[in-house]
Amino acid sequence: MADDAPEDGREEELDTLNSIYPELTRNLDNPLAAHIDLDVAPLKSIPVIFEPEQTVYKLSHLPSLHLELILPEGYPTERPPMVKLTTTPPWLPDTVLERLRKEAQEMWDEYGDMPMLFSYISQLQEAAETAFGLADSSDGPVKLASPLKTSMLDFNTRTKRETFEKETFDCGVCLEPKKGAVCYRLDHCSHVFCVACLQDFYNNCIKEGDVNNVKCLAPECGKTGNVALDRGKKPRLISPKELLQIPLTLENVQRFAELKRKKKIEADPSIAFCPRSWCQGAMRTEKYPKITDVSQMDESDSEDEEKAADVLPDAEAIESGIAKRPMGHKGMDRLVICEDCNLAFCRTCLASWHGDFVACQSRVASELTEDDQASLNYILKHTSPCPECSVPCQKAFGCNHMTCFQCKTHFCYLCGSWLPPDNPYGHFNDKKRKACYQRLMDMAEGDEGAGGGDFGGRRGAEHLADFYEQEALRLQMEEDARGEGAR
Template sequence: MDEREEELSSITAIFPELVIQPDDPFSASIELPVAPLAPLNIAFPSAAPPTPPTSDNEGSTYNLGPGRAAGASKEVHQLAYLPPLKLQITLPEGYPAEKPPQFELAAGANWVPENVLKKLVLGGEALWEEYGRGQVVFAYIDSLQQAAERCFDLVDKAEKPLEMPANMKIELLDFNMQAKRRQFEQETFDCGVCLEPKKGSVCYRMLRCGHVFCVGCLQDFYNSCITEGDVSSVKCIDPSCGKDGDGKKKDRTLNPSELLQIPIDKAMVQRYAELKRKKKIESDKDTIYCPRNWCQGFARSSKHPKITDLTQVPDSDSESDSADADNDNKERASRLTICEKCDYAFCRVCLAGWHGEYVRCYPRNAKELSEEEQASYNWLRRHTSPCPTCSSPCQKTHGCNHMVCFQCRTHFCYLCSAWLDSYNPYEHFNTEGTPCYMRLWELEEGDEAEGNARNDMFVGGLRGWEADAVAAHEAANEAAAQELQDEEDAAAAAVLAAGQNQHHAAPPPARNPIQNPNPAPNPQANHRPNPPANQLNANANPAAKRQPRQPAPPAPAQPARAPAAARRARPLPRHAQRAQQPAAHPGIQRFLRMVVADEEDGWDSDELDGDDQAFAIPVRD
């Protein structure tokens, strides 16, 4: 057997992928995979216009993680697999003693520069000389594999990315994904749900955490969650996934594009994306709803754009972007708002139909609820308990009082809305001295079950301040009413006593200030009768105060009953005095009501224009 043929056959036993040409037994070809020891950072020109560099060095700063670097003009991706290196081997006559072997190198997708390939070919001839002109095919293949692990020394430093033209981006990224899939399909995994060993061809590896489950288990679980609307459970099923060093778990839902790769039906993924967006919009305190009662849709917002492409939905963990915040601030600056459901244009301040930017309007009063809204609000207050984190109303139909919010997954007490530790939620019900001590199973059949006195069992929680405020307001009203009643009773008793005294004893004669300069003291001399109703504003006139006091006319000798003038001089109750005072201006009355409600910032002083009597408030003596 020829020495060349013997060498190629022995190499075939080591590398089965070596293919010998059928028409030439001394020629062979092989594809050498390129899998660097560490993923290679490759930079592609970004589609966005380049931005000036932010550092002192020339060029742009790179983000070594996947995706686009902040402030850079290139996209950097980490590739674990690159297109293989194709080696063509020809052993001429006279090899190995007289002639060296002939090598030809080519890289898939032409990602290796030509000068690097020529350098590798010359390295084969140098290796033949180094081996004393002996058989070097195996040694040359081994040297190429070692160079491939170093990525042919194309980059000097591991953290520096290798720049590639934009036309290679799709091909290189697609090859890397397909190579990972082929490698994955050749392995065997134990599914974390059914606990059965499965080939990688019927399994799926989570992109973020790397946990492996069979496709059937993932499809059954995620389809059930999306159908029931439990989008917060569409995440990695592994119980330990997402836990940090403190043992606390961070829930991270899956991106719709990853669900399509499992694969999940596109209609189901569309429903998941819509429910997830709806949940974010409802939990956002800045969300504006359409004022039409039959619509109640969401207003258009750049912060939560409408989903048109499932592959372009941003990740939930990286959605807080400064650009979105700037767009949101611009939308707030403009009062024009458009409903995305019915395209109704309205003002975000007064919720009326759009009236232009230069029309002055005022915010809608929060107390202005429709009959339907008030009924819904009253029902929620009577039959739900709010979550202490997101204030979402929750209702219990059966079970214990340890609740988990469906919106934000917060653990809380249904009786008092207190926050509970997720690792020991029942300590709250076992602590003596608390209102919920030994009350874990109250309302076991639900708060609407027959015989449950909800108002007696509940201890307030987040609405405790509301109940206290209502009780304080009612107590204040009762105290004011009692005080007014006491004043009226005292005034009536005084009038009755004065009438009896005047009936049994005649009043003393009126003293003359000129003829009797030192009269005897009279206990009724300091009594000043109230002025008539038509003279209540006399004290408001300064000139009236400066007039000398006229002496009282002499009283009759001994009347049988008090004269009409004396009856008019009797003190009136306060409510009667207030009834005789002129009514205040409607603007003043509205201002006083707003002061009581702590809403005086919304009062407009223009309501008093054109009325000079608005501030003529009567002054009582």
């Protein structure tokens, strides 16, 4: 019976470990052997490169450390436990595995004849929080062999998703607690919303053409708290590739990408449009390439992040149809090609290409069609331009505090002044602003319903010019009538 006592003690220690770590697996052939997989999820992501590549990947989950234990006869009084450590795939260096194995021997020496397996496993789990020292290395990214790349990246992605799905989150839109399995974490800012809310909001924005609102739904996302800095900071839009991951339908994501490109082209004064009335496509340019595959469009750009240089075509443009020469280059800078119908035309006079040595003049307002001129007159008379992006805005009803649909800038509808988002109504209570003082609710029934109003800024100047033009016309007509009467 005395010979069995050590063995009973060993089995008792493994039983205790099994109650603490249910994932510990006992060996059916050897009751004194067991194994366990320890998760490796560092507190901060580990930068990794897969040589010979130099691309740095941030990994937050690494393949688990497999620990095999055998308690030999004489443990714990006479002999240490037999420990074997491995990883699959073999990403941990042999030197690190050997160091961890020796720590079991050192701990056994320290504990004397006391059980030490729980302390050893706890020490390994603690070390896993720094990827066993790799996260604390000052030697730069961890270098791993190229064949490990696919399995390591797949493991990281899969484990992140599995961990996320088990958690519970409060959706910032519907304010209900939801399991991660029905939620989505945005790549750039890590804000979490339920998939249903994201789909409803983004699909509605795309349907209505409000592509600038396809962004994170957290009100303070990207804000610094500094009004001056936040004013010029445009929202970071969700990339088409990420919209497909939420998921949105391919048709809607395609529409989003096309609308976003269309808005950029129309807002760029350097872009010329085809003079053919049945076409009117934009000129070809590398700045706004045609969309081919939205699943590969992973940029999350905002309007102020566009850094591509404006370009115009060179002599090769007739064949390639792609603008290559920087704007301002002498010679062929007037030649552009329609991206839809391939017409080569002059960007200055909008006529079919007449050669580089033919003088031409810009198309002026007097050359506008009757419909174009009528549209322009209506816009000048019945809209106020946004002070930030100059998009014409018209008030249907309500107060004179306006928010631009295009860029979300707050401004005064009467004078066109920019208003601070944190206190936009102070503008209408400032006695120094006589033109707008106490006029918050002027024309509350809408621009056209009020029958006109007293405006300032650019719109006021347009109205004043129109008044003097009409007055001059009236005086001329009266003078002509007097002349007729004298005869």
